[in-house]
Amino acid sequence: MKIKSAEFVVSNSKVDLCPNSALPEYAFIGRSNVGKSSLINMLTGRKALAKTSAKPGKTQLINHFLINKNWHLVDLPGYGYAQVSKSTKKVFQKFITTYFEKRTQMVCAFVLIDSRHKPQAIDMEFMQWLGEHAIPFSIIFTKADKLKPKALQKNIENYKTEMLEFWEEMPEYFISSAATGTGKDEVLDYIENINQQ
Numbered sequence: 400m401k402i403k404s405a406e407f408v409v410s411n412s413k414v415d416l417c418p419n420s421a422l423p424e425y426a427f428i429g430r431s432n433v434g435k436s437s438l439i440n441m442l443t444g445r446k447a448l449a450k451t452s453a454k455p456g457k458t459q460l461i462n463h464f465l466i467n468k469n470w471h472l473v474d475l476p477g478y479g480y481a482q483v484s485k486s487t488k489k490v491f492q493k494f495i496t497t498y499f500e501k502r503t504q505m506v507c508a509f510v511l512i513d514s515r516h517k518p519q520a521i522d523m524e525f526m527q528w529l530g531e532h533a534i535p536f537s538i539i540f541t542k543a544d545k546l547k548p549k550a551l552q553k554n555i556e557n558y559k560t561e562m563l564e565f566w567e568e569m570p571e572y573f574i575s576s577a578a579t580g581t582g583k584d585e586v587l588d589y590i591e592n593i594n595q596q
């Protein structure tokens with residue numbers, strides 16, 4: 400898919416205020432600092448569509464972007480800040496779960512995972528929650544340029560092994576780098592294919 404247009408639509412702290420639109424939407428979510436903003440900018444070919452490197456703990460907003468006038472890219476807040484209190488975490492969980500429960504136009508959630516790290520409980524639990532609620536998702540392993548090809552392959556294999564303890568099969572996954580553009584065509588073509596079905 401070629402990106403012909405990418406426009407910021409709205410930022411919300413309330414799921415009820417998200418655009419009242421039936422356009423298919425694709426959500427991007429992951430732990431803080433996973434590289435979500437960089438990935439969104441890389442996919443859309445815009446330098447600063449999503450803001451990068453904002454401080455963890457920033458206001459938790461759902462950002463909608465209209466892509467090619469026919470689908471929404473949704474930037475969800477990063478989860479798993481070490482610094483936030485338990486009560487903030489609870490509010491945050493509610494916010495995220497409300498989004499997934501209410502937005503029936505959400506076609507696929509891309510769960511971002513830093514390719515350098517071992518599987519983390521918070522990501523595993525989040526994907527399990529998505530599975531239990533029958534919410535379709537795919538994984539994007541980010542920052543692939545930071546590893547040598549062999550180390551990257553090994554990490555992905557480890558991840559698969561751990562996923563297969565909970566899942567019958569490995570969900571669809573992509574490998575990306577905002578620095579080199581790896582994964583851009585694959586992710587965009589995947590979205591295009593679903594949109595055409």
Ligand code: GDP
Pocket residue numbers: 430431432433434435436437438450451452453477541542543544545575576577578579
């Ligand atoms: P977010 O908090 O998930 O939105 O993460 P950001 O996009 O702000 O990225 C966090 C940090 O990781 C920044 O310093 C980025 O420059 C860096 N980063 C993000 N993606 C990549 C990547 O693919 N490769 C490299 N080398 N650095 C990245």
